[in-house]
Every structure is written in structure tokens, then in C-alpha cells.
Amino acid sequence: MNTLVDLTHIMEDKMPVFPGTRAPEFIDNCTIEKNGFNEKLLSLQSHTGTHIDAPFHIFSDGKSLSDFALNAFCGKAICLEHTIENPLTTRHVNSIHNSLKKVDFVLIYTGWSQYWRTIRYFDAFPVPDTEVLNMLVSYQLKGLGIDTISVDQVKSEDLLNHRLLLGNDLIIIENLTNLRPLLNVVFDFFCFPLHINKGDGSPVRAVART
């Protein structure tokens, strides 16, 4: 029997968003009393909550979500630790060479999802070393996910890690959660985005199946 793990933060008013981003709204504009049915108006930026970045997010000639085949959004994944106490090193990446050859996604556990809804979520979270990412993109990966709001620091101006990953046609999944139980395990990963025409990104329900 497979177990599904929800890697997705809940979407609601006052959920954290990247500093400067318009806050999402979930408005009950149709109700059973008034209309005979409940329906919400969703108003949100495409990179709200647990979401995917497509290369088109930062490259005007980059692939958009609708340029990828569906199998770009699912496959085998491995979860690696990159905490303040135990940062991910090129040495560790080398030591799992054989596992990395077999997976489509690397998910990075930093533990930062525990700070979701606090000011600390935005500040000084661990981001992978560019040298580590350089090694990872040498594998046949479809994407890289992380449990922080970004693969670059909030104040980053060069977006070096975004450029490296998206420039190699990987997708990025940000604001993941519940990664800890998956550490060092290989599992099935699903992150099918909304089918937005020429989407630069999409909120997504990210799911692990162990």
C-alpha cells in the first residue's frame, strides 16, 4: 500500500508571500444562501504558496509551463538535507552519484517550513551552494524543489541559482513542506501545475508517494 505525503502549504488569506508580492484573496463571492451554491473568487499571483517556476519566469525566451510535456512534472525524487547544522556539500553529492542517476527530482530539506507564517521564514534561510547546484544540474534532472520561499536569498539581485536551474530547463518547486520524513528516501513525486497558457509559474499541489 502506497502512502501519499502532502508537500503543499494550505492556501488561505494571510498566507505568506514573497516580499513585495500582492497578497492573495479567496473571496466567497457566491454562496448557497445567495446563489444556491458556494464558489470562491481566487485572486493570486502565479508564484503564490507552494508553486512551480518555469524558465519563462526569468528568461523571456525560456520555456513556459505549456512548453513542457506532462512527464516533466512527475517522476522519481530524492530528498537531501541542507540545514544550517548539516549543509549539503559537493562531497555528499558525489557520494550519492548512483542514486542521483536514477531520479528526476531533487528536493532540498532545510527545515525552514517550520517558520511558515513567521517573519523568520523570509530571512537568512539556507539556499544551496551554487557549486552544489552545478553538480546537480549535470544529472538528468527535471526539477529541484525546496522548503523555502526561494532558491536564492530574498535580497538576491542576480538570482544566480534561479538562472542556473531555469537556464538548464529544470523547473523549480518552492515553498514545499513536510519533507523531513522523506530524507534520503527515493519516492514518486507529482507536481502537475495548472494548465496555464504560457505560464511563468503556477501554484501546485505537490505530492510524494512512498
Added chain:
Amino acid sequence: MNTLVDLTHIMEDKMPVFPGTRAPEFIDNCTIEKNGFNEKLLSLQSHTGTHIDAPFHIFSDGKSLSDFALNAFCGKAICLEHTIENPLTTRHVNSIHNSLKKVDFVLIYTGWSQYWRTIRYFDAFPVPDTEVLNMLVSYQLKGLGIDTISVDQVKSEDLLNHRLLLGNDLIIIENLTNLRPLLNVVFDFFCFPLHINKGDGSPVRAVART
């Protein structure tokens, strides 16, 4: 090697919506030129495009999306024909009793997705007989999907089929497409919705894996 089939209409301006529903907007409000990155503002009703209905859509005490476990949104599915030429009958349902015991979802192929973006999409599409649905809900199904805008006619006031399915805690998936190649096949089906708190429904990327 598994094949993925996208059962999802593309989301874009001027996509068809249920008559009376606010049209969705996909606004490029952040651009590389202006902001250094592309990002859209998505503004849409929760039942836009290929989407899920949760029981809370029409029952104030019904389950919302966040009340379901993740495994409510994936499992084995079978696709059955219900066209004007060949309507689905209780006799046919009886004849596939053993298959229905093994699946979690029934997807109904009416062929109506060919009329997406035309006025005919909204008019006189085939909906399953309530008697047929009564038989189907007697199985252990998680949900029922269809390639029309609704399981009831647009002008329906009693929403009898919605009440029957959602009243039995099934989810409904509407506005599916590409069902024809799946007719009478058993396959894996995924329809993980956005993780909207107390969601009455959600646009979804619906996927078959054969």
C-alpha cells in the same frame, strides 16, 4: 513505459465558463522589462476550466477539499461512453460490474469536449441518467468525471446529479478532455486540487497514466 494523457483544457483569456460566471483573467502584471521577472495575476472563479466540485459546493455542511485525504484525488479509473448515439445504460453498467468493483473513478466520455470554445458546448450535452448514477454510487467510487461543463444541464434547477454524487461524498471532475483514447480502459488517474482552505472546488490538472 507509462504514457501520460492530459485531460485538461488550457487556461487562458476567453476560455469558456459556465453561463453567468465571471470570466477569468490572466494578467501579465510583472514583466522582465519592468520587474526583472515574469509573473501573472490569476483571477478566476474556483470552478473555472477543468475543475473539481467538492460536496461543499452545494451542501453547506458538505466536505470541502481540505476535508479529504490526498488519496481521494487519485486511483484507478475507467472511462465509459455516454454519447447521443450510444447512451450509457443500467444494463451496460451491470455488464461491467467486476470492473467497477476495482476502480475509484468513473470518467464519462460524451465527446462534447470537441465543442469547447463554441456555443454548442453549453447546450443539450449528454448528462448521465440519474438511474445510471444511482447504480454507480453504489460502488466504492471516489469520484466521477465528465467532458462536459456539468453533470446536470446548464438550465437545471434541482441539480439532481450534483446532489446525488456530492451527497454521497464523491467528487465531480468537469470539463475534462481527451477521454476518447481511454474508452473502456482501466488506468491511473490523478486530479490533485490546489490546497485551498475550505475549498468548494478547484481548477485542476487532470492526468491519466496508461
